[in-house]
Amino acid sequence: MDIANQLQRQFMDYSTSLHREGFVxxxxxxxxKLQDENSPDFVVEVASLFFEDCEKLINNMARALExxxxxxxxxxxxxxxxxxxxxxxxxxxxxxxxxxxxxSFCEAQNREGCLRCxxxxxxxxxLLKNKLQTLFRLEKQILAAGGSIPIVx
Amino acid sequence: MGMxxxxxxxxxxxxxxxxxxxxxxxxxxxxxxxVTTVDSGSKALKxxxxxxxxxxxxxxxxxxxxxxxxxxxxxxxxxxxxxxxxGYDLLKKIKESSSLKNIPVVIMSSENVxxxxxxxxxxxxEEFFLKPVRLSDLNKLGPHMLKxxxxxxxxxxxxxxxxxxxxSPKRQEQEEQHQHQQQLLQQxxxxxxxxxxxxxxxxxRTRPRYSGITAAV
Numbered sequence: 001m002d003i004a005n006q007l008q009r010q011f012m013d014y015s016t017s018l019h020r021e022g023f024v025x026x027x028x029x030x031x032x033k034l035q036d037e038n039s040p041d042f043v044v045e046v047a048s049l050f051f052e053d054c055e056k057l058i059n060n061m062a063r064a065l066e067x068x069x070x071x072x073x074x075x076x077x078x079x080x081x082x083x084x085x086x087x088x089x090x091x092x093x094x095x096x097x098x099x100x101x102x103x104s105f106c107e108a109q110n111r112e113g114c115l116r117c118x119x120x121x122x123x124x125x126x127l128l129k130n131k132l133q134t135l136f137r138l139e140k141q142i143l144a145a146g147g148s149i150p151i152v153x
Numbered sequence: 154m155g156m157x158x159x160x161x162x163x164x165x166x167x168x169x170x171x172x173x174x175x176x177x178x179x180x181x182x183x184x185x186x187x188v189t190t191v192d193s194g195s196k197a198l199k200x201x202x203x204x205x206x207x208x209x210x211x212x213x214x215x216x217x218x219x220x221x222x223x224x225x226x227x228x229x230x231x232x233x234x235x236x237x238x239x240g241y242d243l244l245k246k247i248k249e250s251s252s253l254k255n256i257p258v259v260i261m262s263s264e265n266v267x268x269x270x271x272x273x274x275x276x277x278x279e280e281f282f283l284k285p286v287r288l289s290d291l292n293k294l295g296p297h298m299l300k301x302x303x304x305x306x307x308x309x310x311x312x313x314x315x316x317x318x319x320x321s322p323k324r325q326e327q328e329e330q331h332q333h334q335q336q337l338l339q340q341x342x343x344x345x346x347x348x349x350x351x352x353x354x355x356x357x358r359t360r361p362r363y364s365g366i367t368a369a370v
Contacts, residue, residue, distance in 0.1 A: 027285050030285070030287065030288075031176075034179050034180065034183060034288075036183075038182070039179060039182075042179060045175065046172060046175055046176065049171055049172050049175060050172055053170075053171070053172060081234075082170065084263070085170055085173065085263045085284065086170060086172045086173075088263060088284065088285055089170070089172050089173050089176055089284065089285045090172060091285075
C-alpha cells in the first residue's frame with residue numbers, strides 16, 4: 001500500500017473534520033489555495049503569526065481584566081477586536097465566534113461575562129493550535145513520502 | 154526585463170496587523186503586483202515622500218520628469234481601523250496632496266458599517282473591501298491603476314507642451330523625441346498589461362461604486 005496515498009487519505013479525513021467541527025472555515029481553504037511553489041510554507045507561517053498574536057492578545061486581555069481598581073473595558077475590547085480580525089483572516093471560526101460574544105460583554109462592561117469568554121477563547125485557541133499542528137505534521141509526512149498535499153474544500 | 158519597472162504595478166499596502174499584512178502581500182503577489190507593506194499611515198506617507206505636515210520631501214520634488222515620488226506607487230490599499238492615523242485619515246492626506254492625489258486608494262475593513270463606507274467613497278476611495286479580502290476583490294484593482302497611468306501620462310504631456318512654449322526649437326525637438334520614445338514604451342507595456350488584466354476582469358467594466366462591497370455573511 002502506497003504510504004503517500006494512505007497519508008493523503010488521513011489528511012483529507014482530518015481536514016474534513018476540522019471544517020465540519022467548525023475549527024476552520026472557508027477562509028482557511030483560501031489560504032491553502034494561496035500556497036504554491038513561490039510560497040511553499042505560507043499557511044504554516046500565517047498560522048505561526050496567528051498563534052503568537054493570540055498569546056499576546058490573550059495576555060493583554062487577562063491583565064486588563066485583572067485590574068482590581070476597575071477594568072478598562074475599552075482596552076479589553078481593543079484586544080478582542082484585534083483577535084477577532086486575525087482569527088477571521090486565518091479562518092479560525094470558533095475563535096472568531098467567541099470574540100463576537102466577548103465584544104458584547106465588553107460593551108456591556110460585564111466583567112464576569114468577559115472572564116468566561118477569556119477562558120473560552122484560551123480553550124479554543126489551544127484546541128486549534130493542536131489541530132493545526134497535527135494537520136501540518138501530516139502535510140510534512142505526505143511530502144516526505146513523495147506525495148502532494150490535496151486541497152480539501 | 155529592462156521594462157520591468159514600467160510594466161508591473163506597484164501597490165503600497167498599509168495594515169497594523171501582521172497577519173493581514175502577510176495575507177494582503179500574498180494576494181497581491183499572486184495577482185502579479187509588486188508589493189510594499191507598511192504598518193502605519195505615517196510610514197505610508199513617508200514612503201510616498203510626504204511628511205505628515207503636508208510638506209513634500211525635497212528629494213522627491215516635481216523637478217524629476219518621470220516620478221513625483223521616489224518610488225512610483227500605483228495604488229494604496231489600506232486598513233481602516235489603525236491606531237494613530239486611520240485609513241480614512243491616510244486617504245484624506247493623500248487626496249489633499251497635490252503630488253499624491255491621483256493615486257487610487259482602496260480601503261479595507263473588517264466591519265460592514267454603511268456610513269463608514271460612504272464616507273470613504275465620498276472622500277475619494279475607489280473601492281471598499283470587506284475583510285477577509287479575497288483574490289476576486291483584487292481583480293477590481295487593475296482598471297484603477299491603468300486609468301492612473303493614462304491620466305499621469307496625459308498630465309505629463311500637458312506639462313511638456315506648456316514648457317515647450319517657452320523653449321528654443323532645438324530643445325523642444327529633443328524633448329519631443331524623448332516624449333515620443335516614452336509613449337512607445339508606455340503603450341507597449343500597457344498593451345501587455347491590459348491583456349493580462351482583461352483576462353481577469355468580469356464583463357461589466359463600468360459599475361456603480363457600491364459594487365465594491367461584499368456583504369459579510
